[in-house]
Amino acid sequence: MGIENQILAEFWEIFKKVDTEEDAKKAVEAYDYLDKCFDPNTPSHEIFLGEVYRITHRGELSHLIKREDQNRYEKLVEQVEQILIQRGYRYADYYLTSQEHRILDPSAPHVCEDEPYKPVGITNGKLTVEEAKRARELARYTTAFKRWFCMQEDGKLVKVSLEPLDKDGNTIIDPQVLDDMLNPVPTQYSDDFPFRRE
Secondary structure (H helix, E strand, O other): OOHHHHHHHHHHHHHOOOOOHHHHHHHHHHHHHHHHHHOOOOOHHHOOHHHHHHHOOOOOOOOOOOHHHHHHHHHHHHHHHHHHHHHOOOOHHHHOEHHHHHHHOOOOOOOOOOOOOOEHHHHOOOOOHHHHHHHHHHHOEEEEEHHHHOOOOOOOEEEEEOOOEOOOOOEOOOOOEEOOOOOEOOOOOOOOOOOOOO
16 A cells, blocks of 8 residues: 555544534545545646645644544644645745735735745745746646736636746746636736736
8 A cells, every 4th residue: 555545544544533424524525635635637736735734634624633633643634745745736825926926815915025026935935946836837827816807806816827937936927817728818917917017
């Protein structure tokens, strides 16, 4: 049995002990997501470290796990995170640029005014340029409010590209709107688009 199957089997043993039907449903959803993370057929952009973080011991399931299983559970979560990190996945807080943070959250704290086109993880020393490139290639897209792209439905989000980085770690163009197949479509930018290039 490979390490990934062993990890999933151990998760299942822990998840089987939850108390209620509602808790069992959450546990099955978490298990299914972890299984998806290990499935080689899962498209890379469907796997997020942030989602693993959300559903595991730091998130929705933390209070469901029996006390006697807590240490084992936390070690399993760390193993999952390490496997994904070894594959090149990183948290979006680090691989997104300040511009990309701003178009998703206008009040984003992760903003470097001096280097808006460089992933935050590079500017704060958490990622190398190569690590940021790999993480962005795996993620493929982020989301942003439609208003920045002169689209209706102001409160709605749209998928936008994670543009390639140059040798210095800066994006080469502003994000583009993507269709459902993650292909770029003609994109317009609002006059107040954050850090818009001329």
